[in-house]
Amino acid sequence: MDNRSTMDPRCMEKPPFAIDIILKLDVFGIILYSVLTFMATVSMLVFLEECVYIYKKVPNNKKSVIIWVNGAAPVIGTMSCLGMWIPRATMFTDMTSACYFAVVVFKFLILMVEEVGGDEAFLKRAGRYKLKISTGPCCCCCLCLPHVAITRRSLFLLKLGSFQFAILKIVMTILSIVLWTNGTFDLSDLTITGSAIWIGPFVGILTIIALWPVAIIFMHLRVTLRTLKIIPKYAMYQLVLVLSQLQTAIINILALNGTIACAPPFSAPARGYMMSQQLLILEMFIITLVTRLLYRRQYDPLPEEQREVNENTKMVSVTGSA
Template sequence: MNNASNRSIDPSCTDKPPLAIDIILELDVFGIVLYSVLTFMATVSMLVYIEECIYIYRKVPANKKSVIIWVNGAAPVISTMSCLGMWIPRATMFTDMTSACYFAVVVFKFLILMVEEVGGDEAFLKRAGRHKLKISTGPCCCCCLCLPYVAITRRSLFLLKLGSFQFALLKIVFTILSIVLYTNGTFDLSDLNITGAAIWINPFVGVLTIIALWPVAIMFMHLRIALRSLKIIPKYAMYQLVLILSQLQTAIINILALNGTIACAPPFSSAARGYMMSQQLLILEMFIITLVTRLLYRRQYDPLPEEEYDDNENTKMVAIHASS
C-alpha cells in the first residue's frame, strides 16, 4: 500500500489566508520580533516621508512640489501597504492593487519631474530645439537600432506624456474593474483558466506598463547628461529599483507560490505564505530605498545652468542642423 495516499494534508494548506487575530495568536518569539521590526521600519518610512513633504513644501519651487512629493512617496506608500498586507493577509490583493495604482501615477510623475527639472515645457522645448530624441531604447525598442530619431516638438512631448499618462489612468480603471469582478467571484489571481478574468486583465496591464515605461526611458536617455548635476542617474536608478522590486519580484514570488514551490506552513497556505514573504521583503527593501531617496531629493533646487553646446552630448542627443 502506498503510504503517500494515507498522508494527511493540513486543512490550512488549502484554506483562505488566516485572519489577523489568527496570526497574532500563532506568533512565537521570533515572529513577534520579526513583525515588530518590520512594522517599525514601515512606520519610520512613512515618518521620514512626512518630514520630507514638509521640507519640500517649504523649500522647493511651486512647479516642482507636487511631482517630487509623488515620486518620493513611492517607497513609503508601498512599505505601508505591505505592512497592512502582512498583518491582514486577506487584504493582500487590495494592498497590492493600491501600491500598483500609486506607482502607476509615479511613472507619469517621474517623466514630468525630468521636464520640470529643466524648467518646464517651454524651457525644455527651447533647450532641446537643436536635438532629436532617440526612441530605440528599452523596454520596447532597445534592439530596434534602425528606428529613426524623432524631432522634439510640442507634439512629440505631448505623445511622451500621453504614453505614460495612459498607464496612470487605465491602471486605476482596471483595478476598480478587478475589485468589482472580485466581489462577483469572477476575479481570482490563482485562477489561470482561459475563462478567468485575471488571465486577461493582468497581461493587458503588463503591456500598458511596458508602453508607459518607454517614454520615461526616452526622456531619461535624452536628459541624463543635462541633469547629471541634479543626480538624475541615481534618482532614475531608485525609480527602476522600486519598479523591479514591487512588480517583478512580487510576481515571481507569487508565481512560485501558486505552483506550490513555496511550501505550506500552517496557518498559511502556499499562496498565502508566498504573499506574506513578498510583503515582508518589500517592507525591508522600501525602507532602505526611502532613506536613499531622502538623500537624493533633499537639496537646494536652484535653476539649471544654461546648456553648454558640446559635441560630446551628441552621444545621446543628435543635433538638428539647418539645411544649407
C-alpha cells in the first residue's frame, strides 16, 4: 500500500493516446519510431512484391497457402507498428496477429502436403510408411505411442487438428472483444473470476493441439522436401510462433509483476506491451527478408521417388508392423 501511495499517479492510468506520444517524443524517440515504422513499411512492401511474384510464377494449387505463410511476419510487424503508435489498440492488434497466425499454422501443414503434390500424391508416396506421432509439442516424451498408418482418415484428422485452431481462435477472439466491451475481459485481471484467466489457457491448449499435426507431417516429410528448403522454412515458422506468442507473453507477465518499471505516461503493463511491439517489428522485418529468400524459387514438381534408394531415407519410415 505504501508503494502505491508514493507511485506516480500516471502509472495507474490507461495507455496514452497516439497524439500524446507524438507530442512527447524526443530526438531519440523520433528516430526510433521512424526507423521501426520504416521497417514495418518495408516488410509489407516486400510481402506485396512477393505476392506478385507468387501470383505469376507459382502453380495455382500453391498460391494461396504460400501467400498466407509468407504474410505471417509482415502482418505481425504491421500490427505491432499500429500498436506502437496507438497503445490503446494493442489488445486488438495482438488479437489480429494471433488470428492470422492461427490460420498460418493450418496453411503451413497444407503447404507441406501441396509441395509433395497434394493429397493424392502424398498418400501415393507415403502409403507404405507410418506416421510417428511421438513428437512435440504434445507427445515428444511418449515414445511408446504406436505408429499410425497413413490413410485418408489419418490425413483428415491431422488437418482437422490444425484447422480447429484457425476457427476456434477467431471465435475466442470475438468472444474476448464482446466481453471486453462489457467490462468483463481484462488481460491484467488474473483472478479466478476473471474471464482472461480461463480464455488464455484454453487458447494455449488449442495452440498445442494445432502444432502437433504440423510437427508430425514435418518429421515425416523433412527429408523428402529437403531440396525445397523445408527445414529452414519450418524454422522460420517456429521462430514467428515463439517470438509472437511466447516472447510477448513473457514480457507481459514481467510487466504485470512489476519487473518492468512504469515510465510515465506508460504504466508498467503499457510499457511492457510497447517493448514487445518494438521488438516484434525488428524481428519480423528480419524474418520477412529471410522468408523471401526461402520462397522465391522455381516451383517445379518433385522428382519421382526412387524406392530402392530412398526407401529408408526419403521419409520417416517404419520397418515392421505397428
